[in-house]
Amino acid sequence: MLSNIRIVLVQTFHPGNIGATARAMKTMGLTELVLVNPRTFPDEEATRLAAGATDVLENARCVKTLEEAVNDCVQVVGASARLRSMPLPHFDEPDEMAQQVIDNAHQAPVALVFGRERSGLTNDEIRCCSHQVSIPANPEYGILNLSQAVQILAYEVHRAWRKRNASGYEYQRPLEATPPSRQQFGYFQEHLGRLMQQSGFLTQPHARTEEQLQALFARAQPSRKELSLLRGLLSAFEAHLPKQ
Template sequence: MLENIRIVLVQTFHPGNIGASARAMKTMGLNQLTLVNPRQFPDEEASRLAAGAEDVVDNARVVTTLEEAITDCVQVVGASARLRNMPLPHYDEPDDMARDIVSFASDAPVALVFGRERFGLTNEEIRCCTHQVSIPANPDYGILNLSQAVQVLAYEVFRAWRHRPDSNFKTAAPRSTPLPTQQQVTQFHDHLHRVMQDIGFLTQPHARTGDHMHALFTRAQPTRKELSILRGFLNSIEQKAGPSRCVDAGVNGDAPKK
């Protein structure tokens, strides 16, 4: 199960923080590290500060976009201060997040996403996530180093996994209702946005209707089957609007069969 839990670091500035984060991960049984546009990597400082977790650093996957890092994940949790203007589900307590992410990881990849050392994740990057999580801290000085934040959340994840009543350090049973990947979810939202534009529903851009619809379906967390039904519903609307605009109703985004 822990193999399905991915730590994603976005545009890390100091290579030493990559090594220290790898060390924090390995102490909690995590080894899936993905780096999005690191400023400097590979680097001797990253290997030096890994201090026994060099294998995590050496096997790190490097990608150019956050979307590429999480495309196959069914849950993506962004670590950040709570943003009231982002209507995503938010975990106020890391242990609540950890229990959920361990449950989802029983049969599909999930991700914990950490932003830059100085200013974290951008609003656009948080929109790529399904949830947010914050680490409770001293309100007068709530500043954590990147690797410290990784350590705290990695510990909560390991603790939740270790205390699962059905795990006993073993792989839990797969979920009976698999969730869609982020690639499939993105295809659905693109389809929904296109249909809303085509039927003239998006008449007030300032209302952020698209953002609210995105948040609605994120909270609902439809299964793959439910997402397929929604795609079929959108496809039917497009057929009424004009056959040339039809797309496949499945969740894989394939071209329609003739």
């Protein structure tokens, strides 16, 4: 199950942070590292700071976009220290996030996403996520190093996994309740946006209506079966629109 939990670093500037992240991951049993456009990789500094976790580095994948890194994931949690205007589901406590991640990782890949050292994740990158999580810290100095943030969330995930194993309880999600992948959810969002444009529902190009509706469905967290029903409904409506 831990092999289904993916750590994604977006545009990491300092290669040493990649190495330190690999070390933080390995101490908590995580092995799946994906790098989105790192400034430098492979790099000797990354290898040096990995301190015995070079196998995680050697197996790391480099991709061009965040979408490519998480398209097959059923849950994507963006780590963000600041509030966003887009109302995605938000975990105020990392342990709550970890319990849900462990539940989802039983059946499909999930991802924890971390942004740039200085500026974190952009709003567009947050939109690629299904959830957000913050790490409670000193409000007067809440600055965490990238690898420290990875270590904290990785620890919470490993702790939730240990508790689940110790209890002997194994969560089995019904097949019809399986969450959609981010790619499947993206297809739905594109379909919804296209239909709103074609129907004339969207008349102001700069209005946030489309974004707000997409956030609504993100908070609802429909299953794959429910999302398929919604897409069928959209297709039925679309068939009655005038051809353009």
